[in-house]
Amino acid sequence: MYEKIKINKNKIKFLFALILLIGFNFISYPSFQVSKSSFDQDSNEIKSSGTCSPISIDDLPSSLNNWSWAETQTWFGGGSGTPSDPYILEDLIIDGGGTSNCILIQNSFKHFIIRNCTVFNSGTVLFASGILLFNVTNSQIIGNNASNNQFMGISVLASNYNVISGNIANNNTNYGITLGDSHNNSVSENIANENLDHGIYVGGSQDNTIFDNYAIKNGGYGIRLEQATFNFVSGNTASNNTNSGFYLLDSSNNNTLFENYAYYNGNNGIYCVDSVNNVIENTVAHYNKHNGIYLQNSNDTIIIDNELSDSIENGIKMEGSYENWIEGTTALDNGFNGIYSGWGNFNTFRDTIALRNGHNGIYLQYNDECSILENHLSNSTENGLKMDYCTDNWIEGTIANDNIYNGIYGFVIINTLIEDTSASNNGHNGIFLQWSEDNTIINNILYDNIENGLKFELLCPNNLVYGNILRINGFNGLLIEVDCDYNLIYDNLLDSNTDKGISIGSGCDDNLIYSNFFLENGIHALDHGSNNAWVGNYWDNWTTPDSDHNGIVDIPYSFIVGSAGSIDYVPIAEDGEPWILINYPNNHDVYGINPPYYSVTIIDDYLSEMWYTLDDGLNNFTFTEFSGNIDKSTWDLLPDGTYTLIFYASDKAGNVAFKEINIKKDTVAPTINIISPVSTDIFISVPSFIVKILDANLDAMWYSLDGGLTNYTFNSNGTINQAVWGALPEGQVTITFYAKDLVGHLSYANVSFSKTSGVDPIIMIIIIGSTIGGVVVIIGLLMYLRKRRKPGKE
Numbered sequence: 001m002y003e004k005i006k007i008n009k010n011k012i013k014f015l016f017a018l019i020l021l022i023g024f025n026f027i028s029y030p031s032f033q034v035s036k037s038s039f040d041q042d043s044n045e046i047k048s049s050g051t052c053s054p055i056s057i058d059d060l061p062s063s064l065n066n067w068s069w070a071e072t073q074t075w076f077g078g079g080s081g082t083p084s085d086p087y088i089l090e091d092l093i094i095d096g097g098g099t100s101n102c103i104l105i106q107n108s109f110k111h112f113i114i115r116n117c118t119v120f121n122s123g124t125v126l127f128a129s130g131i132l133l134f135n136v137t138n139s140q141i142i143g144n145n146a147s148n149n150q151f152m153g154i155s156v157l158a159s160n161y162n163v164i165s166g167n168i169a170n171n172n173t174n175y176g177i178t179l180g181d182s183h184n185n186s187v188s189e190n191i192a193n194e195n196l197d198h199g200i201y202v203g204g205s206q207d208n209t210i211f212d213n214y215a216i217k218n219g220g221y222g223i224r225l226e227q228a229t230f231n232f233v234s235g236n237t238a239s240n241n242t243n244s245g246f247y248l249l250d251s252s253n254n255n256t257l258f259e260n261y262a263y264y265n266g267n268n269g270i271y272c273v274d275s276v277n278n279v280i281e282n283t284v285a286h287y288n289k290h291n292g293i294y295l296q297n298s299n300d301t302i303i304i305d306n307e308l309s310d311s312i313e314n315g316i317k318m319e320g321s322y323e324n325w326i327e328g329t330t331a332l333d334n335g336f337n338g339i340y341s342g343w344g345n346f347n348t349f350r351d352t353i354a355l356r357n358g359h360n361g362i363y364l365q366y367n368d369e370c371s372i373l374e375n376h377l378s379n380s381t382e383n384g385l386k387m388d389y390c391t392d393n394w395i396e397g398t399i400a401n402d403n404i405y406n407g408i409y410g411f412v413i414i415n416t417l418i419e420d421t422s423a424s425n426n427g428h429n430g431i432f433l434q435w436s437e438d439n440t441i442i443n444n445i446l447y448d449n450i451e452n453g454l455k456f457e458l459l460c461p462n463n464l465v466y467g468n469i470l471r472i473n474g475f476n477g478l479l480i481e482v483d484c485d486y487n488l489i490y491d492n493l494l495d496s497n498t499d500k501g502i503s504i505g506s507g508c509d510d511n512l513i514y515s516n517f518f519l520e521n522g523i524h525a526l527d528h529g530s531n532n533a534w535v536g537n538y539w540d541n542w543t544t545p546d547s548d549h550n551g552i553v554d555i556p557y558s559f560i561v562g563s564a565g566s567i568d569y570v571p572i573a574e575d576g577e578p579w580i581l582i583n584y585p586n587n588h589d590v591y592g593i594n595p596p597y598y599s600v601t602i603i604d605d606y607l608s609e610m611w612y613t614l615d616d617g618l619n620n621f622t623f624t625e626f627s628g629n630i631d632k633s634t635w636d637l638l639p640d641g642t643y644t645l646i647f648y649a650s651d652k653a654g655n656v657a658f659k660e661i662n663i664k665k666d667t668v669a670p671t672i673n674i675i676s677p678v679s680t681d682i683f684i685s686v687p688s689f690i691v692k693i694l695d696a697n698l699d700a701m702w703y704s705l706d707g708g709l710t711n712y713t714f715n716s717n718g719t720i721n722q723a724v725w726g727a728l729p730e731g732q733v734t735i736t737f738y739a740k741d742l743v744g745h746l747s748y749a750n751v752s753f754s755k756t757s758g759v760d761p762i763i764m765i766i767i768i769g770s771t772i773g774g775v776v777v778i779i780g781l782l783m784y785l786r787k788r789r790k791p792g793k794e
Contacts, residue, residue, distance in 0.1 A: 052092045054100050059108040067110055081110030086140070089114045096122035096130070098150060106134035115142040122149040129155040129178075130169070137161045147171050153192065156182050163188075170194050175201045176215070183207050193217050199238065202228045211235045221247040222265070228252045239263035244271040244294075245285070253277050263287055268317075269308070272298040279304070286310050291317040292331070299323050309333050314340045315354065318347070327351050337363040338377070345369050355379045360386040361400070368392050378402050383409040384423070387416070396420050406432045407449070414438055424448045429455045430473070433463070442466045452479045453497070460484040471495035477521065480529075481505030488512050493608070493652055495519040504529045504562070513537065515572075517606065517652040527564040534560060538572035538606070538653055546573035551605065577655035578604035580647055590664040590697045592743040595635035596645075599627040600659075606652040614643050640665050669745035670695035672737055681753040686725045689735070690717045691749075697742040704736050711738070730755050 052075050059066045067087060070076050077088030087110060094102040094117065102119035105112070119130035130146030133139060136159040143166045146153035153169030155178040156162060162185045169176035169192045176192025179185060181204045190213045192199035199215025202208060203226045212235040215222035222238025224247040225231060233255060238245030245262030248255060252275040262269030262285040269285030269292045272278060276299045283306045285292035292308030295301055295318040305328040308315035315331030318324060318341040327350040331338030338354025341347055342365040352375040354361035361377030363386045364370060370390070374397035377384030384400030384407045387393065391414045400407030400423045407423025410416070413436045421444045423430035430446030432455045433439065446453035446468060453470035454477070456463065461484060470477030470492060477494035480487065482505060494501035494516060501521035502513065508529040517538040518524040524539055534557075542557045550573075557568040583599040585591075602610060611622040614634065621631050630645075646660040675690040677683070693701055702713040705724055712721050720735070736750040 052094045054094055054096055054102050054104070055089070055092075056101070056104045057108065058106050059110065063107070067108065067112075079112070081112065083111050083138075086110075086138075087112035090116050092117040092119075094119045094130075096120065096128070096149065099123040101128050101130075101132045102146075102149070103131045104134070105132075105136055105139070108133075108136045109138060111138040113140040113142060114144060115140070116144065118145045120146075120148040122151055124150045124173070127152060127155050127157065127178075127180075129153065130172075131155070133157065133159045133162065135159060139163070140165070142166050144168070146176075149173065152176075152178050153195070154178070155180070156185060158182060160184050162186075165189050167191070169199075172196065175199070176218070177201070177213075179203065179205045179208060181205060185209075186211075188212050190214070195219065198222070198224045199241070200224070202226070202231060204228065206230045208232075209234075213237075215245075216240050218242065221245070221271075222262070223247070224249075225252040225255060226250050229254050231255045232258070233260065234258040235260065237261040237263075238269075239265065242266045244268040245288070246270040247273075248275045248278060248298075249273040251275060255279070256281070258282055260284075262292070265289065268292070268294040269311070270294070272296065272301065274298065276300045278302075281305055283307070285315075288312070291315070292334070293317070295319070295321040295324065297321060301325070302327075304328050306330070308338075311335065314338070315357070316340070318342070318344050320344060322346050324348070325350075329353075331361075332356055334358065337361070338380070339363070341365070341367050341370070343367075347371075348373070350374060352376070354384075357381070360384070361403070362386070364388070364390050364393070366390065370394070371396075373397055375399070377407075380404070383407070384426070385409070387411070387413050389413075391415055393417075398422070400430075401425050403427065406430070407446070408432070410434070410436050410439075412436060416440075417442075419443050421445070423453075426450065429453070430470075431455070432457070433460055434458045435460065437461050437463065440464045440466070441468065443468065445469045446477075447471045447473065449473045451475045453477045455479045456481070456484045456487065458482045458484075461486045463487045465489045466491050468492045469495070470501075471497065473497045475499045476501070476503045478502045479505075480508050480511065482507055484508045485510050490515045492516045493519070494521060494524070495654075497521045499523065500526050502526070504532055504564075506563070508532070517572075519654055523561060525560040525562075525566075527560055527562040527566040529564055532564060532566060534566050534568040536570045536572060537568050539568070540653065542571050543574035543653075551575060572606070574653060575605055575651075577657040578602055578607055578649035578651055580649055580657055580659040582647060582659050582661055585645070585661060585663050587661040588664065590666050590742040592665070592667050592745065593636075595630040595632045596663060597627070597629050598645075598647075600647050602626065602647075602649045604649065604651045604655075607649060608652045609650045610648065612645060612647045614638070614645055616644070616646070620648075635665070638665055640667055664697065666695075666697050666741060666743050666745070668695075669747045670698060670739035670741055672739055672747050672749040674737060674749055674751050677735070677751060677753045679752055683733075683753065683755055684757060686719055686722050687753070688717070688719045689737075691737050693737075693739045695739065695741045695745075698739060699742045700738075700740045702738050704738070705733065707734075708736065708738075725755075728755055730757055 077090045079087040096102040100123045122128045129152035130149045132155045134157045140163040145168045147170040149172045151174045153172040153176045157180040159182045165188045167190045172195045175198045176195040177200045179202045185208045187210045193216040195218045197220040199218040200223045206229040208231045210233045215238045217240045221243045222241040222245040244267040245265040254277045256279045259282040265288045269288045271294045273296045279302045281304045285308045288311045291314045292311045293316045297320045299322045301324045303326045309332040312335045314337045315334045316339040321344045323346040325348045331354040333356045335358040337360045338357045339362045345368045348371045350373045357380045359382045361384045365388045368391045370393045372395045376399045378401040380403045382405045384403045387410045389412045393416045395418045398421045404427045406429045407426045408431045410433045415438045418441045426449045429452045430449045453473040477497040501518045501524045503526045506528040511532045514535040519540045553571040553573045557571040560566040581601040611620045648658045650656045671694045673692040702711045704711045734752045738748045740746045
């Protein structure tokens, strides 16, 4: 069969070199034909030594060495070229003699298998290989050894729907296995080690599956994809390669790399250049010389659930890369950073664990509009998160503890939101910003840091600091120094800081500090600036008197130390503990398997926190809304019984209040035992009933004589309704007793007995028995009297 092959000029660089390929004769470009002599070898006869000469099969109709010819050769292994009976070449040993391909098959669409062959010493011309397929479909290359060739081990060019599996392609001068301009092929369970260049090369090819291969100790890359798209690369091991384990370049787009392993490579575990829309998932990349994963000018990449540790530089490095999504990745013990991103915007870093890295957990340079969400960035030698020259970023839910320098450090960051972050036990500061402006820092917990909870230094104007908890820090809760002006600081809690709650240095002017709570600090506040306004703060050493009950202490607070001579003229007065009302549940309410719904009213001008417990504080559950449901997982674990539900509330002054109620859990339905009537009973008159119903939370009992259509409630044992009984026909009667508890659990039990008219059978038996007995007595008496009237004998 004859077929023209169209070559896309931009698809792959190596196809240009095909023009120079010895043995290929191009008739036209971009389409070409392969002539009869395209890859002819000198001889196909088996040598007397048992080593076969190189084999060339060209299945063009005009070719003399097509499959029909092959069937006549002594090395032919049988078959008819069909799916059920493929041609076979097997158990051959072929020496290419350093000049040609060992096995060449081209222009073939029949089914064939090459297996268990040993091919070596192919030639040095471009693409000369131990096994070379050109314009081939429906082949299986299985279990061969294509090592020690002077160019390629196995090459598949312009060929589709082939299987290359279980082969060894080691110590080849160029690549172990090559796919070029080939699609929908499967390359699996091969070993491509110690090749002078790459282990496996995929160029200009798409929709191939590359899985469970080994590419180890190659001189170039383990597995390289160039202008390759929509390929699935999974379960491969690429280690100890001179360059990177996996390399995607030159518009290798829309590929998926899943569950691969990249160890001890001389450059990177995975390296992507100028490629987009790829997925890197569940990869393990350890001990690589530069980076675990490196993206360069590569966008829209999803990097998810990878393990990246012990690289000399970074777990992940990105440069000039945009709109990438990094989630669920673990980056541990890397020499530089867990993740580094430079000159890239719109990236998302989520649920990353970056611990014990040599510099920073995450380091962003010149990154704008990125999201850093719910990451754990601790125990690094410098900072948990470092940002330089970054604008419009969003940082939320980060944990940054136990870093040698700072939890978060920012240099020239602008218009960034930092919220709901926890930073503790860092060697310097929880958060430290320099030359940064227009940032919002809200609802963070910054505690137990060696120096400061939050620090602004050097030209940090117009920042908003709101709703933060800054407590137990070694120096200050908040330190502002050197030309930091026009900052708004309000509604923060500054508690138990060793030196000062807030310290403002000289040259820091026009800051507004209001509605903050200062508790048990060494010194609550210091101000060496000018024109800073301290308005309406709570000072735990100045809470009374408030004679007019307006919430303001009558006398201004004048104990703000420093050269500014600042005074808070309207200090907040003590207003007592929060007021709590439990709207729902009610005391002694009973619940089943579904957790109780609650509704509370809590009033305090400076409410700080709310929580509840069901075990007297062993487990506490915070809440922010005044209504909701009790935690289901906790409720599920509780056995049936009575529990005390306690609601707590604290205010920013440290006052705590609580209210409690008792609730019951009942997951068992009532039990019903019918004592009377029983199934053998027969009744003429209205029967009575005796039932024993057990349930600690019983709500209602009733019975029915018509399957529940009509019901009759009762509170104690008694007699069936007279009118209903009278209306029943004779025959079998079924009475069903029901019981429901307060949760709504329903139980029932029934019994059937008989109804009859006339004399009660028992009474009839008594009457008959009595009558017979009476007749016997009378007869006996008469016989006695007759006997007495006879004259006796003398």
